[in-house]
Amino acid sequence: MATAESKILEEIDDSFLVCTVCSERYRNAKILPCLHSFCEQCIHKLVQKSGGKNIPCPVCRRVHDLPEGASSVQSNVFLNELVVLLGKQKDKKTNEVQTCEGCQRDPMTTHCIDCAIGLCDGCISTHKRLPSTKSHNLMSLQTYQAAKLADIATVQPPVYCSHHPGNQLELHCDTCDIPICVACTALNHKLTEHNCRYLKDAASQYATDLIKIRKTGEALLHEMNNVFSERKQNLHAQLKELEIAESDMKHARDFATHLMNYGNAAQLMSAKKGMMSQIDELLKLKTKQHPAEDDYMEFQSNDDFCETKTLGEILHNKYILEMKDVSTYHRTGDDVSITMATTDGNVVDFVALKQKIQSKMKSPFNTIEEVEVTDNKDGTCSLTYQAKVEGVHELSVLVNNKSVQGSPVKINVIPKRRLMGNYSGSGSSQFNYPEGVLITINEPFCPYFAAESQDGNYFITDGSNKQVVVCNNNFELIRCFGSEELTYPVGISISPVNGRVYVVDWSSHCIRIYKQDGGYIKSFGSRGDGDCRFKSPYGITIDSKGNVIVADKNNHCIQVLTGEGEFLFKFGSQGKSDGQLQCPLGVATDTDGYVYVSDTGNNSVQKYDSHGQFVCRIDSPGDGLRVPRGICVTNDKPFGKIVVADYNNHCIKIFAQ
Structure with missing residues (x-):
């Protein structure tokens, strides 16, 4: 029977520890800002291929600037430690008695967390006497196996500071958002100028934030699935309505064709009244050619994500409207005019829709200013506002209490050239x-x-x-x-x-x-x-x-x-x-x-x-x-x-x- 440890090992090795460029287990993994990782040699090849100053991610296609070349790409400490740890575990023999990785002769009795190797009693004595290893964390093999099954993170080797190789990373500088050692606080991260705390506390808070993000994402996905189900039901209902209308038209056509081809004069004239009535009904028939409500769905991200830990919201609206002709800058005293129209060019009666449009302009002083809505008589409308003060203004437009596409939009108002x-x-x-x-x-x-x-x-x-x-x-x-x-x-x-x-x-x-x-x-x-x-x-x-x-x-x-x-x-x-x-x-x-x-x-x-x-x-x-x-x-x-x-x-x- 496969143990929980071997199952985790197989899953991680297959989906997590393989470089997508060379299709082999990571060799000194490097991580890009988009969080995709690749082998160091693969990173160098990608940078060299792109000219030396940037790198296109092979997974997400985002291009990252590298002013200092491939050497500026950070190492993925987490992946590299997993590769070492799990690689050693996978290569071990499966029998109960394992051989010491030091002398390769006597049975293993103890595990060194810092070196990530198993040692026998004889090698342990030597290990404790050496200046470079005497302070290492040693654990009996039974205790190590139990701790690894309970939480593998607790028995991973410590990570050392790149600036002070002998010091473990124990602190986190919130000001610079990087892990540091104690010696760093005396040089580049002075406690009087930087906010520092224990690394475990920072990691705990970050893990809590990730849980919040995951829950928010699950809620957004659930909401999107609900909206999708509603749209799907609506489309099925419209499809059924069209099928019925099509069937009625085919029946009327076939009946009239057969009557003209095979009926006599008396039969034709006796059916005239019913035929004309049916034709009138078919001419008056109107089917809904668009979903009855919420024609589009979109995800609007939250600009204050770091503060609120809220990813954003799902927006949907029955009117497929968007703001067009949005100029980046306007000058004080000028009329700021933005056009609103349908995304597909269909004409909308804005006279009837005007009462359902809610528009507001928020000034740089957080006051709400009036916005005039004008029907342009061509299927579009104009949102006009006179900018009185310089700064960033924000225009929000709702139709039936739902945001239109492009809302809110930020408008920079600058002084007149004078x-x-x-x-x-x-x-x-x-x-x-x-x-x-x-x-x-x-x-x-x-x-x-x-x-x-x-x-x-x-x-x-x-x-x-x-x-x-x-x-x-x-x-x-x-x-x-x-x-x-x-x-x-x-x-x-x-x-x-x-x-x-x-x-x-x-x-x-x-x-x-x-x-x-x-x-x-x-x-x-x-x-x-x-x-x-x-x-x-x-x-x-x-x-x-x-x-x-x-x-x-x-x-x-x-x-x-x-x-x-x-x-x-x-x-x-x-x-x-x-x-x-x-x-x-x-x-x-x-x-x-x-x-x-x-x-x-x-x-x-x-x-x-x-x-x-x-x-x-x-x-x-x-x-x-x-x-x-x-x-x-x-x-x-x-x-x-x-x-x-x-x-x-x-x-x-x-x-x-």
Whole structure:
């Protein structure tokens, strides 16, 4: 008779411990974010086949980005331990007396949990004396067999920390959501900064959450089966109705055919009244060509799943309606209009349906705003709402208390493209020809532009003293550097990729690169009008990929280069039309890769995409910019505000784009 242990072993081995790529038992299993696991060598083959930076899961087809290649895929500790443990168990002899796995000679009497091997009495003594194994958890063979049958998880080998190989994983960092050892709390997971707890407590809570999820899923499946049964009964009833109608039509047709072919005049005329009455009834016959209610079913996931542990709900509605023409963004003061129509293009009488439509718009302040429903007389209707405040609004539409497809929908309302503020200061605080950023410290210098490092220090170009000044957020001087190389520094930027400091040397027509401690690395560029050649470059910025973007003033263009100074492309040409530049001085980029240029000759601020294609002009002629210079973009979502140093107006201006 097969034991419970052997049955579990067979089930796990067949469905759980086999790699779907090579069809063999896992060899150092690696787990993808979609929770599908594969052998390490299979992972490397898949990554190599896809180009080295991503991997398509062979099971679910999801593509996972791997910036650091195949080595960044995590090991599946659970599967690997099961493979070792169950592999050893399967290879053992089935007789009562088992041989020691140490000396391969004497009978096994004890099991080492840490090593996952069985030992004899002689090997146990040696095992206890060795420094590397003397602290291992030993258990008599009978106790081990009983514990394994009761709960196999209790006798699995411990898992050790990858950063501290001698330490077991005993804690869980909730802040980073990873298991750690005690030594980790003194380094990368300090208890004063991270929330940590015992690993068993975290696993217990996670297991409870999984039980809730399973129960919710079972309830959703039960609800879906009930809806399916109702639809099935409804369709059977309609099928029966159609079959009866078809039978009546065939009977009337056959009777009339036989009467005309074989009946005499008296028989034909005597049946006339009944025949005409039957034809009238058949012409009036109307059968339901669609399910009477709830034409569609869909699953709507819950965005707050991590908080509520609720997967979502089953939605179904008698009207097959969906929201169409939903624009991603709208501006304040504009009418937000969304079309509602049937998914299959069938015409719906929205005049009769209007009383059953419930629509509401929730503002960013959680107030409910009025939505107007208008019949378009073409089988569609419009839901119109005037957006008064910026932020994320949420439109919900119900018909007969059931959500239509696409509801709720989120709508981003952004400010109108306009000048939002004009800051010139007052009294002694008024601006005088602002270049970019002005910061006062207790040292005499002439500031031009500034950049902030990740640790909160400011790096400021000092044109008169031919240097870069570094100060903290209290404006206390930390260091100065660059005086040996720089001739007239202006624009400055710090790369988010390599942390290097890039400084525009205006009079030397080049870009100089430094470490943040002031160490000089190299320069690139020279005077000229070709690729990576500049004429009085001024502003500089670096995008999220580490590409260097330079405002090439007297070449009237923007040049884009790699972090090492290799030319990529340039855009803009001298002129006054859209996409043309006249002595650009300031340049900035946002997190989406858009580039913003302050054009001094045309007194404008222009927006380009990451490929250098003109998008729009941010300001308007009525805003009265006069020689705009320094420029930056805030991190507001979905669109940041544009801050410009208006040099000849002695002020700072802020624009909504």
